[in-house]
Amino acid sequence: MITAEQKPIDEIREMINPYKRILAVGCGSCVAECAAGGQKETAMLASALRMAARMNHEDVTIDEKTLDRQCVRDFVIQLDDVIQNYDALLSLACGAGVQAVAEMFPEIPVIPALNTEFLGETRDQGLWIESCQGCGDCMLYFFGGICPISRCSKQLLNGPCGGSKNGVCEVDPEVPCAWQMIIDRLARFNALGRLEMIYPPKDWAKKQGKGPRKIIREDQQS
Amino acid sequence: MNETSKLKKVLEKGVFAVTAECGPPKGADPEAVTQKARLLKGHVDAVNVTDNQTAIVRMSSMAACSLLKSEGLDPVLQMVVRDRNRIALQSDVLGASAIGIRNILCLSGDHQVFGNQPQAMGVFDLDSIQFVQVVKNMRDGAKIIGGDSLTKAPELFIGAAANPFADPLSFRAVRLAKKIAAGADFIQTQCVYNLERFGKWLEMARDNGLTDRVAILGGVTPLKSVGMARYMKSKVSGMDIPDAVIKRMDGAPKDKQREEGIKICVETILQMKEMRGVKGVHIMAIEWEETVQEIAESAGLLPRPG
Structure with missing residues (x-):
């Protein structure tokens, strides 16, 4: 699987700062397994961002939606119906997912919420280790x-x-x-x-x- | 420009060889190198120049070798695979030979996290054994990786390193055999303080017929203080300093510890001289080059053959 970790919230806030209507897009595959960008993590990040915005009196809408896979176009298409409501996407996918979404929707900024790390395995609860370079x-x-x-x-x-x-x-x-x-x-x-x-x-x-x-x-x- | 390696000549004559180490400065001052050269000249057969050791940026090994050469010494160019890919390595091998460097020591290199550039990309395109083989094919076959021919082959006496104290001991002979099969002419070992383990390793090498196929130079480093001994034991990777050595250093009064360190070093050399399969000694007097003459003298290694 491809592993990832969430970026610091301040870094994410800085990147999304210019936008008012944001859709946080989770990915139900690898990054869900490594607890970085699945449905649960997407909900948690979106709610943290909403709370931070409220505390700073910012008028921002942050919705959330999780796709099965962001790296497969057949799944990314599901954003077709909702994308017009937003002026930026915050993707909680790996680097491949972020780019696949951006390729499909060239008119809208797609912002990465994760740092993609490596190809590895889930060794234990909360422990992932690198084991392949894809050579x-x-x-x-x-x-x-x-x-x-x-x-x-x-x-x-x-x-x-x-x-x-x-x-x-x-x-x-x-x-x-x-x-x-x-x-x-x-x-x-x-x-x-x-x-x-x-x-x-x-x-x-x-x-x-x-x-x-x-x-x-x-x-x-x- | 066409002279051969002095180290090679000494070893071929069957004389117990003596080499020393010279760490280039953390700056661009050539005098730092030539000063060390003058301290070592006449007391050793060749001088080994480290390549950004412990991953700390220093004057390039190639440049320092060139400076040593102009002082009349036979330099050994250390090259690590940490910082250069196969294109740069092969290019530098040709350049080294062109400026008259006749010895090379092929190493993997201390990992970049240990030095002052921990954010550097570690290259490791080749490993040390592959690098030995590449240099051998360049020298003996005038060919680079991929088979392209060279207009002129480099002339180099090829060395590799061995650490008798690393694990697993049983596999160390296999790895040594691989280095020899790759083309190593000489082997420089990690600093020896644990003669018992060194003896075990040497015995395995002897049993496999390896000591007849390669010249093993035992590494030694004189200890300056008990603090240095403790530091090396705990902090320097691949180092094996038995408690007895630490105790002995600790037992010497503070102002006599340097003397004790030299004494231990000389004793180690004398014992290694008696061990079948050891063809020479490599004295790594870290930032203490002035002591090399004394050590060589006390170990009965002077004068050096001309």
């Missing part, structure tokens, strides 16, 4: 299902570095050494031999070769 060439097989690009602070493909101590990364004692995890896991499967080869420099063209990436699937097109 376009998955190497998890070689490393026992643990991604050194995402989870080693130096992105080593031939680790561990000299800073691995007691299973912990030198960068932060809270960060487990990805390479210790890789070694432990491969050892369990008698597959440590996989680490004897030298993994060559990664082909970053698959991630950033020609600017923004695109997937084209003719079999999916009608």
Whole structure:
């Protein structure tokens, strides 16, 4: 999932300051799972903004609506009927959702309410961790299902570095050494031999070769 | 311009090699480097120049190497993969060889969060092992990544680092073997205070036939005070300072601690000289270059071969 966190309310207030009729748009997918931009968070943010506006005697309308997904046009279309009532949208989607909405409604400003963080998992209640960089060439097989690009602070493909101590990364004692995890896991499967080869420099063209990436699937097109 | 690496020559002769470290200044003053050069000249075979160590901005390693060279020293250019992508790294390798630098030490580099630019983007396009392999292919095959040919191959004696004190110990020999397979001619180790663990690591390297395939230079750093020892133990990553060493420093009176630190350092070198598979010593006297001569002298390493 894509994780995100809400921006500080003062930053949001500054961005929406020029507008009088604002629709806060939540997103029911990833950012709902990470409790940043789902229906509940959208309601809470909208009410906090309304309260702040009232306290400052500002004449502002802030309504709310949550879409299933802001990054899929079939869902964004649902804004068609209501958009004329507003002079700005405050999107609680990830960066992809904000941009998808903005592309569909070029006449209206779309303001981001979240900071998009990373591709990761929900590890525990209130704990999300980064685990994928979307590099376009998955190497998890070689490393026992643990991604050194995402989870080693130096992105080593031939680790561990000299800073691995007691299973912990030198960068932060809270960060487990990805390479210790890789070694432990491969050892369990008698597959440590996989680490004897030298993994060559990664082909970053698959991630950033020609600017923004695109997937084209003719079999999916009608 | 075509001279070969002095470090390589010494090691090939089978002489126990001595190298020192020179940290470039946090400024543009060339005298800071040439002064250190004069303190080290004649007492070591080569001088290793750090590349923005601990991720703190300093004069470039390449420029400082050039200054050392003009003082008649054999510089070892440290290059970290933290700050440069493969284009910049390969370009600098060519430039280094062109200005007569004959040794390179390929490192991953201290993570940027440790330094004074914690907001920097860490590059890590290559890792240190890949970088060793790239330099080797440039030197021996006159080819860069992707296979394009060079008009002239760089002439470089290639080094890499090893930390015998990092975990997991069992995997350290595998990683050393990978560095050698990648093309490392010499290995510089993390500072040795824990000779027992260093011995264990060396034994693993010996058992795997690695000590015959690469020249291992044991790293040492003289301690200036018990405070420095404690600081290094707790704050410097990858460092292993046994309590016995701390106790020994603590036992020396304040005005004698520097002497004690030098003594420990000399003893460590003498023990390493006796260990099968250690081909030399790398003395990292941090901002204390004037002590290198004394240490080399006391360890019976002077005079150096011409």
